[in-house]
Amino acid sequence: MGLNPVRKDTLDNGLVVLAQEDFRAPIVAYHTWYGVGSRHERPGRTGMAHLFEHLMFKETANLKEGEFDRKMEAVGARTNAATWVDWTFYYEKLPSHAAKLAFELEADRMENMTLGPDQLSSERQVVMNERRLRVDNDPEGKMYEILYAARYGRNHPYGWPTIGWMEDIEAITLEDCHAFYETYYAPNNATVVVTGAMKAEDIFEMAHNHYGHLPAFELPEEKWVSPHSDSPEKVEITLSLSSERLLMGALSPGIGDPDMPAWEILNEVLLNSESSRAHQDLLYEKELASGVSGWLSGFRYPGMLHLDITMKPGVVAEKALEILDGHIRDLAEKGPSQEEMDRALAKLEGDFHRQRLSAGGLAHALGLYACTLGDHGLLETVLPRLKAVSAEDVRQAAKKLQDPSRRTTLLVRQGEEGTE
Amino acid sequence: MNILSLEDESVEYAFLTMALDGGSADDSSGKGGSHHLLGSTLLCGAGDLGRVEFQNNLDRLGADCAIRTGRRHTVLEAEVLSRNLDELLELLTTVIKTPRLEESEFEKQKRIALAELEQVRDSDEELVAFLHAQFVWNGHPYGRSFRGDKDSISRAEVSDLRDAWEQIKSRGMIVVGGAGDVKEDTLRGWARDDLALPTGDPFRISTPALDSTNWTGVEVLVVDRQDRNQAQILWGQPSCPALHDDLYALRVANTSFGGTFTSTLMQEIREKRGWTYGAHSSLAADRTTGLFSMGYHVENANMFPSIELGYELYRAWQGNGLSDEEITKAKSYIINSFPFSLETAQKRLERELGSLMLGRDKSYLDEFTQRIDAVTSDDIRRALKTHLSPERIRLSVLGPADQLVPQLDALPWTGNIQVMSYDEPLRETLSLSR
Numbered sequence: 001m002g003l004n005p006v007r008k009d010t011l012d013n014g015l016v017v018l019a020q021e022d023f024r025a026p027i028v029a030y031h032t033w034y035g036v037g038s039r040h041e042r043p044g045r046t047g048m049a050h051l052f053e054h055l056m057f058k059e060t061a062n063l064k065e066g067e068f069d070r071k072m073e074a075v076g077a078r079t080n081a082a083t084w085v086d087w088t089f090y091y092e093k094l095p096s097h098a099a100k101l102a103f104e105l106e107a108d109r110m111e112n113m114t115l116g117p118d119q120l121s122s123e124r125q126v127v128m129n130e131r132r133l134r135v136d137n138d139p140e141g142k143m144y145e146i147l148y149a150a151r152y153g154r155n156h157p158y159g160w161p162t163i164g165w166m167e168d169i170e171a172i173t174l175e176d177c178h179a180f181y182e183t184y185y186a187p188n189n190a191t192v193v194v195t196g197a198m199k200a201e202d203i204f205e206m207a208h209n210h211y212g213h214l215p216a217f218e219l220p221e222e223k224w225v226s227p228h229s230d231s232p233e234k235v236e237i238t239l240s241l242s243s244e245r246l247l248m249g250a251l252s253p254g255i256g257d258p259d260m261p262a263w264e265i266l267n268e269v270l271l272n273s274e275s276s277r278a279h280q281d282l283l284y285e286k287e288l289a290s291g292v293s294g295w296l297s298g299f300r301y302p303g304m305l306h307l308d309i310t311m312k313p314g315v316v317a318e319k320a321l322e323i324l325d326g327h328i329r330d331l332a333e334k335g336p337s338q339e340e341m342d343r344a345l346a347k348l349e350g351d352f353h354r355q356r357l358s359a360g361g362l363a364h365a366l367g368l369y370a371c372t373l374g375d376h377g378l379l380e381t382v383l384p385r386l387k388a389v390s391a392e393d394v395r396q397a398a399k400k401l402q403d404p405s406r407r408t409t410l411l412v413r414q415g416e417e418g419t420e
Numbered sequence: 421m422n423i424l425s426l427e428d429e430s431v432e433y434a435f436l437t438m439a440l441d442g443g444s445a446d447d448s449s450g451k452g453g454s455h456h457l458l459g460s461t462l463l464c465g466a467g468d469l470g471r472v473e474f475q476n477n478l479d480r481l482g483a484d485c486a487i488r489t490g491r492r493h494t495v496l497e498a499e500v501l502s503r504n505l506d507e508l509l510e511l512l513t514t515v516i517k518t519p520r521l522e523e524s525e526f527e528k529q530k531r532i533a534l535a536e537l538e539q540v541r542d543s544d545e546e547l548v549a550f551l552h553a554q555f556v557w558n559g560h561p562y563g564r565s566f567r568g569d570k571d572s573i574s575r576a577e578v579s580d581l582r583d584a585w586e587q588i589k590s591r592g593m594i595v596v597g598g599a600g601d602v603k604e605d606t607l608r609g610w611a612r613d614d615l616a617l618p619t620g621d622p623f624r625i626s627t628p629a630l631d632s633t634n635w636t637g638v639e640v641l642v643v644d645r646q647d648r649n650q651a652q653i654l655w656g657q658p659s660c661p662a663l664h665d666d667l668y669a670l671r672v673a674n675t676s677f678g679g680t681f682t683s684t685l686m687q688e689i690r691e692k693r694g695w696t697y698g699a700h701s702s703l704a705a706d707r708t709t710g711l712f713s714m715g716y717h718v719e720n721a722n723m724f725p726s727i728e729l730g731y732e733l734y735r736a737w738q739g740n741g742l743s744d745e746e747i748t749k750a751k752s753y754i755i756n757s758f759p760f761s762l763e764t765a766q767k768r769l770e771r772e773l774g775s776l777m778l779g780r781d782k783s784y785l786d787e788f789t790q791r792i793d794a795v796t797s798d799d800i801r802r803a804l805k806t807h808l809s810p811e812r813i814r815l816s817v818l819g820p821a822d823q824l825v826p827q828l829d830a831l832p833w834t835g836n837i838q839v840m841s842y843d844e845p846l847r848e849t850l851s852l853s854r
Contacts, residue, residue, distance in 0.1 A: 010780070024764075027759055032563060069681040070749075073680050073752075078757060079681070095756050122691065122694040125693075128719075129697045130697035132649060140542075140543075238529070243539060249836055252604075274479060276474045276476040289533035290532050290536055290539065310539065312532075347480035350484070353433045357600075357764050359432055359763065
């Protein structure tokens with residue numbers, strides 16, 4: 001029982017290659033993670049990393065526009081990409097007999113991207129439409145954008161949206177795109193993860209053959225700016241919704257922080273699990289809400305615990321806030337019971353196993369840790385770290401969650417849209 | 421009782437699926453949504469356990485449990501850390517054999533269902549999908565929402581649920597499936613000794629095909645929404661049922677038209693014009709009927725031209741079929757990507773369960789790629805002409821009606837155009853007047 005060990009090779013140019021053999025199905029997942037996300041952008045050019053992710057599917061010196069997708073689809077490959085604050089990753093799922101194609105095409109676009117004004121122009125329109133879909137015409141997208149801007153500040157790297165402000169997307173130039181590519185799309189800023197039905201020796205050999213000649217870049221120095229200290233405790237906005245919403249964001253540890261596991265358990269004990277205190281109280285006992293969830297952002301640097309409550313029609317959001325604060329206060333004073341700790345741990349253990357069932361899930365988990373923290377091996381410490389959390393650790397996390405200076409609460413009213 | 425078992429001991433996780441005979445088609449008149457409410461209330465306590473203790477137990481096991489209410493079937497799905505499988509099976513036995521279905525919990529579930537129904541309109545995509553399904557299937561059983569509406573939910577009583585559950589149990593369990601770290605003997609023994617239910621009939625409820633032959637012109641539903649700058653556009657029409665041989669040809673045709681990044685819809689609407697983030701088409705199929713859909717979202721300024729373009733592309737595709745090059749490409753994609761649908765034990769279970777519930781031959785999955793490979797250009801042309809028609813497609817648009825309706829009215833191919841406001845109450849079936 002269990003998975004094969006992960007093997008690692010680092011090329012002379014700094015490219016990290018991770019391989020995990022899994023011959024349960026004739027499939028290979030191929031992920032390329034770049035250590036660049038929206039926090040590496042600058043004010044006035046937000047949305048650059050995400051727009052560039054789109055452009056990476058365009059043209060190279062060796063492949064005309066559209067050829068990347070045509071070649072991939074010819075072998076049945078599923079491809080896509082994602083960008084967030086700390087990273088951008090590209091993935092392919094292929095039949096194992098076609099895995100070589102992923103090495104060829106990914107190495108090619110790491111080295112040979114060519115961009116013209118027409119490509120930028122059409123893809124800019126696509127991204128603007130994506131923003132209209134996910135933010136401008138989606139109340140939930142708007143809520144999260146407003147929360148992050150309020151908590152971190154509109155000009156903080158975690159405060160602007162990964163998709164970018166609309167005016168910034170419109171302002172990005174071809175020169176910006178070239179500079180971005182030549183700064184960040186380097187082998188020493190990337191991790192290639194290959195999982196599935198392929199021998200590790202073959203993976204490493206192909207990686208050397210396709211990426212070995214690429215030069216390393218001099219990467220910009222890693223900088224981090226603390227969030228501003230004058231974040232508002234409460235923000236009231238009005239959106240076109242059928243009921244009020246409460247969205248609280250509380251500064252929480254980064255993904256590799258020793259305190260992170262205690263916050264994960266706190267989230268489950270407080271509101272995310274079906275059996276959690278706020279879930280049972282708000283949905284069933286007091287019947288104030290129709291939806292309750294909590295999640296941690298999992299950023300490299302301090303992110304947020306999000307407490308997201310959908311009120312029942314006619315119920316004001318403050319009622320949920322009062323109840324949440326009561327449970328947070330109780331946890332900060334007494335800590336969780338052992339039963340609550342056990343339930344939260346079992347839930348998180350189930351989540352951990354579930355995310356690694358497929359080749360793609362495995363590759364994602366490895367890539368995330370390798371790219372965000374520089375050590376894929378930390379993935380194997382997730383469960384031991386969770387198991388080591390004590391009730392007192394959770395109590396301490398709840399005390400921090402009480403601290404008003406860490407929290408911004410969005411009270412979302414119903415009505416004509418606009419911020420008050 | 422059918423047992424499906426896909427063992428995989430390399431994971432420390434187990435999936436279970438149970439399909440029972442009965443669903444929203446059995447909701448009595450005026451009480452739509454009853455079976456949906458039954459699904460949520462079943463998980464609010466069983467045997468000696470009230471709701472809180474029941475949920476505590478599930479979480480303690482690292483388990484998730486959900487009940488999906490379909491038209492014909494009620495499907496209970498559960499997953500668990502495999503070391504706790506035995507305890508989960510015990511818990512599920514009590515859910516099936518001795519659910520509490522308490523009045524107080526039922527009333528809470530009703531109030532949650534009413535709130536959720538209201539909240540459908542908070543997402544443009546969800547709202548237009550809800551109304552579009554009712555519009556396309558108007559007058560057919562599929563046009564009746566499984567959620568019910570405000571009136572029917574309010575009328576439902578706990579005795580309806582108890583009766584419905586007794587009937588479902590008496591009709592029986594159609595299949596018990598397991599995937600991952602769960603042994604076939606364990607499943608078989610549990611189904612036989614602990615559940616001990618009769619074997620249900622997956623095809624007891626037969627849904628008639630929708631007769632759309634008298635539809636003339638493209639009928640349009642405009643969901644008027646003035647405060648958005650992006651319109652949602654969905655097209656749909658009844659299509660080929662699951663067991664029809666033409667479905668293979670239609671799958672090849674659809675893959676080329678709107679199934680991939682290089683498909684016609686993506687190339688024309690997204691890549692060439694930048695009008696949308698995504699444009700797709702799809703085929704869904706049940707035993708007696710199917711549904712072809714295509715959709716995209718565009719800035720309001722491009723709403724009308726994108727409708728004209730979408731219809732032109734559809735008509736050309738439906739009328740002309742595919743070139744040899746397009747056929748080769750689409751077939752290659754479908755055949756080569758087929759292993760992805762069988763990648764994990766859970767995915768294999770889902771595919772086998774789907775085949776069984778549709779009554780597909782046991783050889784369906786084994787022969788799927790050969791059947792796709794055998795599709796010819798003539799097969800595609802014939803299937804497109806037989807099952808799709810530009811005169812019988814329906815269009816739903818969420819956007820500003822005052823801009824759009826006069827433009828649509830001037831088109832030669834539109835039929836009746838109906839307008840409703842986005843904030844009208846959602847009903848069990850669509851009620852429209854010109």
